[in-house]
Amino acid sequence: MKQRISALLLGTALALAAGGAMAQDKTVKIGVLTDNSGLYSDLGGAGSTLAAQMAVEDSGLAAKGWKIDIVSADHQNKPDIGTTIARQWIDVEKVDIFVDVLNSGVALAVNNLVKEKNAVMINTGAATSDLTNTQCSPNTIHWVYDTYMLANSTGQALVKAGGDTWYFLTADYAFGHALERDTAAVVVKSGGKVIGTVRHPLNSSDFSSFLLQAQASKAKIVGMANAGGDTTNTIKQAAEFGIVSGGQKLAGLLLFINDVHSLGLKVAQGLNFTETFYWDLNDGTRAFSKRFSERMKNKAMPSMVQAGVYSGLIHYFKTIDAMGGNPHDGVKVVAKMKEAPTDDPLFGKGTIRADGRKLHPAYLFEVKKPAESKGPWDYYKLVGTTPADQAFRPLSESACPLVKK
Amino acid sequence: MQALYAQLLVGLINGSFYALLSLGLAVIFGMLNIINFAHGALYMMGAFTAYFLLHLTGIGYWWALLIAPIVVGIFGMVLERTMLQWLAGLDHLYGLLLTFGIALIVQGVFQNYFGSSGLPYAIPDYPQIGEWRGLQGGMNLGFMFLPVYRGWVVIFSLVVCLATWFLIEKTRLGAYLRAATENPTLVRAFGINVPRMITLTYGLGVGLAALAGVLSAPINQVRPLMGADLIIVVFAVVVIGGMGSIMGSIITGFALGVIEGLTKYFYPEASNTVVFVLMVLVLLVKPTGLTGRAA
Numbered sequence: 171m172k173q174r175i176s177a178l179l180l181g182t183a184l185a186l187a188a189g190g191a192m193a194q195d196k197t198v199k200i201g202v203l204t205d206n207s208g209l210y211s212d213l214g215g216a217g218s219t220l221a222a223q224m225a226v227e228d229s230g231l232a233a234k235g236w237k238i239d240i241v242s243a244d245h246q247n248k249p250d251i252g253t254t255i256a257r258q259w260i261d262v263e264k265v266d267i268f269v270d271v272l273n274s275g276v277a278l279a280v281n282n283l284v285k286e287k288n289a290v291m292i293n294t295g296a297a298t299s300d301l302t303n304t305q306c307s308p309n310t311i312h313w314v315y316d317t318y319m320l321a322n323s324t325g326q327a328l329v330k331a332g333g334d335t336w337y338f339l340t341a342d343y344a345f346g347h348a349l350e351r352d353t354a355a356v357v358v359k360s361g362g363k364v365i366g367t368v369r370h371p372l373n374s375s376d377f378s379s380f381l382l383q384a385q386a387s388k389a390k391i392v393g394m395a396n397a398g399g400d401t402t403n404t405i406k407q408a409a410e411f412g413i414v415s416g417g418q419k420l421a422g423l424l425l426f427i428n429d430v431h432s433l434g435l436k437v438a439q440g441l442n443f444t445e446t447f448y449w450d451l452n453d454g455t456r457a458f459s460k461r462f463s464e465r466m467k468n469k470a471m472p473s474m475v476q477a478g479v480y481s482g483l484i485h486y487f488k489t490i491d492a493m494g495g496n497p498h499d500g501v502k503v504v505a506k507m508k509e510a511p512t513d514d515p516l517f518g519k520g521t522i523r524a525d526g527r528k529l530h531p532a533y534l535f536e537v538k539k540p541a542e543s544k545g546p547w548d549y550y551k552l553v554g555t556t557p558a559d560q561a562f563r564p565l566s567e568s569a570c571p572l573v574k575k
Numbered sequence: 576m577q578a579l580y581a582q583l584l585v586g587l588i589n590g591s592f593y594a595l596l597s598l599g600l601a602v603i604f605g606m607l608n609i610i611n612f613a614h615g616a617l618y619m620m621g622a623f624t625a626y627f628l629l630h631l632t633g634i635g636y637w638w639a640l641l642i643a644p645i646v647v648g649i650f651g652m653v654l655e656r657t658m659l660q661w662l663a664g665l666d667h668l669y670g671l672l673l674t675f676g677i678a679l680i681v682q683g684v685f686q687n688y689f690g691s692s693g694l695p696y697a698i699p700d701y702p703q704i705g706e707w708r709g710l711q712g713g714m715n716l717g718f719m720f721l722p723v724y725r726g727w728v729v730i731f732s733l734v735v736c737l738a739t740w741f742l743i744e745k746t747r748l749g750a751y752l753r754a755a756t757e758n759p760t761l762v763r764a765f766g767i768n769v770p771r772m773i774t775l776t777y778g779l780g781v782g783l784a785a786l787a788g789v790l791s792a793p794i795n796q797v798r799p800l801m802g803a804d805l806i807i808v809v810f811a812v813v814v815i816g817g818m819g820s821i822m823g824s825i826i827t828g829f830a831l832g833v834i835e836g837l838t839k840y841f842y843p844e845a846s847n848t849v850v851f852v853l854m855v856l857v858l859l860v861k862p863t864g865l866t867g868r869a870a
Contacts, residue, residue: 467688
């Protein structure tokens with residue numbers, strides 16, 4: 171009897187010790203899942219991996235005994251490839267947290283898998299607002315921007331300025347559809363009208379047919395619900411076909427600094443669009459961007475997607491460090507991340523909502539004229555700011571089951 | 576109805592790129608029996624050469640039209656001399672794999688240094704004669720606003736295509752070339768340097784790709800992947816037109832541009848696939864392609 175009790179005690183002690191060791195587990199594996207070779211690779215790609223590295227270095231966790239690894243892979247903008255990699259990362263490589271995951275199609279697929287396997291995703295690249303609405307998940311935080319916010323900021327500003335008839339040129343996949351849907355809703359709500367839509371396949375090189383249809387519609391605003399190379403080619407060819415000189419206005423619903431750099435100011439000047447990060451906003455963003463650009467092969471400034479990777483990881487590191495170890499439990503970590511306010515030099519102070527939406531201000535920019543720019547990457551003028559609590563979809567409109575009403 | 580005319584014209588513009596590229600492929604396949612998968616990468620190099628000429632040396636568009644095809648053509652000839660010539664007589668698959676590998680390497684190197692978003696290249700604004708500012712601006716045709724540059728692309732590529740056809744089908748040099756593909760030993764016996772002719776032919780095909788690249792630089796962004804996006808369609812064009820048939824590839828190039836343009840109008844979602852549907856249909860009915868001869 172005595173022996174049995176001591177055996178039991180020993181067992182309990184061992185179990186406790188093992189449990190303690192689990193909580194003390196200070197290893198983390200970060201997976202940067204992005205487009206490393208295709209049309210979006212300048213927005214995320216190698217720059218996102220660099221941003222993750224800088225976050226690891228700046229977090230100072232290595233000095234506290236943490237061991238942090240980063241893996242990166244190319245999902246080629248294909249949801250099936252993205253989920254295959256994600257599955258292998260979680261099952262074999264024991265990846266704890268996914269960052270970047272641009273491309274809405276890939277993001278929605280990986281979102282399901284991350285939930286099923288109880289990992290974490292800080293999505294900084296995908297645009298679809300469904301990630302925090304109908305498809306919201308206790309394992310996912312949507313960090314940088316979404317289609318609702320873009321529509322709300324750019325759409326409303328343009329309708330107010332008199333652009334009350336719209337024609338959409340939409341990329342024919344999850345992202346384009348979401349951006350078109352959200353923008354059309356804002357246009358109609360603000361008193362405007364949508365005259366028509368044409369949907370083009372992702373990664374097209376010639377837009378002249380679509381632009382002619384937009385031109386024939388006589389809509390005041392041609393809304394480009396596409397991104398990356400598709401948008402830059404549209405803008406360039408719109409100039410050629412005299413869309414803007416003919417009195418119509420182009421609305422870039424999603425544009426990144428890399429797109430403006432690629433177009434050149436002569437073509438891009440005067441465009442209005444919304445971002446949540448610009449390298450030249452304040453001392454904090456400038457200091458980070460300078461360090462970032464020095465380490466980039468083509469000396470590019472960070473896009474908001476890449477800045478989001480850094481900002482998201484900094485908050486993640488703070489959270490797990492406060493927890494004393496990595497519990498390898500996605501729901502638990504994300505719940506803790508939502509409790510604490512966020513604060514970093516790139517996006518300033520912010521919060522994460524119950525539906526997984528990270529809140530920060532949205533900035534409406536206008537592209538400078540060539541004469542106004544002091545040099546490469548000096549491209550934006552700030553024309554308006556939407557405060558954090560008004561920039562995103564209000565919880566009262568949310569269809570996310572995580573939101574208690 | 577007006578919109579339809581406009582779409583037809585726009586289709587013709589895209590068709591000119593298809594025609595120029597598929598022509599180069601057809602020349603190379605017809606004369607060298609190589610399925611040149613590096614064609615898209617060489618097209619991209621043509622556009623980049625134009626960009627470098629302008630931004631590093633200040634040499635503008637008009638000279639680039641001449642210099643870029645020569646520079647890239649020489650690069651092609653080096654490829655042929657050092658690598659492709661050893662594959663003569665082997666199965667098509669070897670040439671395909673080698674050129675595909677070359678394409679991946681070239682694209683990878685460019686992407687590494689220049690990213691994926693691309694670089695700007697403006698439409699030339701000289702010579703300025705009266706109201707004309709080079710190829711900038713456009714004219715109103717009543718049913719559409721036609722950018723001058725697009726009109727130039729159609730006319731110029733039509734001239735280049737017909738000149739190439741004439742060179743190969745109607746001149747003595749072309750006759751030598753065709754004879755050298757039929758029976759190289761016999762042609763060599765007449766004292767003609769067949770290997771050099773093959774190299775020059777590959778250079779010509781590559782030069783045509785580079786020329787298309789320069790033409791496209793002001794319309795599209797100069798991007799490392801600009802060729803990869805196009806090459807699959809162009810291969811479909813060549814297959815539909817009949818492998819190795821010069822006139823066939825020119826006509827099919829323009830025709831498919833128009834058909835694709837119409838699809839963009841009536842059912843835009845299918846515009847990327849219509850060419851391949853057509854390819855399947857043609858292969859089912861006539862496996863040698865529309866103008867191809869049975870092997």
